[in-house]
Amino acid sequence: MKHIIHMGSVCWRREGQDILKNICWDVTEGEQWAVLGLNGSGKTSILNIITGYNYPTSGSVNVLGTEFGKASIPEMRKKIGYVSNALDKFSGTLNRETVENIILSGRFSSFGIYQKIDENDEKKALDIMKGLRLEYLKGKTYQVLSQGEKRRALIGRAMMAEPELLILDEPCTGLDVLSREDVLNITKDIHAMNCHMLYVTHHIEEITDVISHVLLVKDGTIVAAGPKQDVLTSSLLSDTYKIPVKIHWENNRPWMSII
Structure with a gap:
């Protein structure tokens, strides 16, 4: 079966400290993954290696057929969509753009439109x-949107490039319950597009039936x-979160309580 991500015995050191230790992980075609762990557990470091912004100190990495050290990382990144709170640093540019222009900019992996667009792109x-239920916001600028609308617009921007892999890094942070469920419903559309997804979160109740696999990371x-x-057992999650927890399932979604 085709590998979407392969990490073989990956270690990453920074300033003499081991940040990632012997990471062995494979994502194969057709799987949708959630990544869980505490702050500082290594989730972001793993994402930075997958996207080629950090290079492993040792071990092998292959993402979307690109073997690190033997192929172009910039070309690989064109196949990856990324939505994260880190994009807030571009808010100065985003605030001036309309929702449709933000989505269009995903065609060129830019913030703002600096190249010619055609009717097919606009359509x-x-x-x-x-599809994201944002048509009522046509012509509205980013700065007047709610947090949930902003998040959906950024997901739309990522989808514009038809990525093979979409990384959603804590996309529901700061959202109310209604906005959170709107974002979670979008994951079903992403799955229908035959796009592979990494969904990073602290909250296991965000793991909907679209998610098939889970990676737990600690230290x-x-x-x-x-x-x-x-993977989503009381024992394994208690180990991951370093506190006793109990898991129960409702409507095919897991929920966690402290014990």
């Missing part, structure tokens, strides 16, 4: 807006990785 952007190591029903 595609509008179709994405409809730069992997606690467990595999089908979500096997």
Whole structure:
């Protein structure tokens, strides 16, 4: 089966400190993954290696057929969509743009439109807006949107490039319950596009039925990785979160309580 991500015995050191230790992880075609762990557990470091912004100190990495050290990382990045709170640093530019222009900019991996667009691009952007239930915001600038609308617009921007891999890094942070469920419903559309997804979160209740597999990370190591029903256990999550927890399932979604 085709590998979307392969990390073989990956270690990453910074300033003499081991940040990631012996990461062995494979994502294969058709799988949708959630990544769970405390702050500082290594989740962001793993994402930075997958996207080629950090290079492993040792070990092998292959993402979307690109073997690190033997192929172009910039070309690989064109196949990856990324939505993160880190994009807030571009808010000065984003605030002046309309929702449709923000989505269109994903076609060129830019913030703002600096290249010629055609009717097909415009139609595609509008179709994405409809799919994300954002068409009522046509002509509105980013600065007047709610937090949930902003998050959906950025997901639309990522989808514009038709990525093979979409990374959603804590996309529901700061959202109310209604806005959170709007974002979670979008993951079903992403799955329908045959796009592979990494969904990074602290909150296991955000793991909807679209997610098939889960990676648990603690202190730069992997606690467990595999089908979500096997990984999302009280024992493994207590280890990951360093506190006793109990898991129960409702409507095929997991929920956690402290014990």
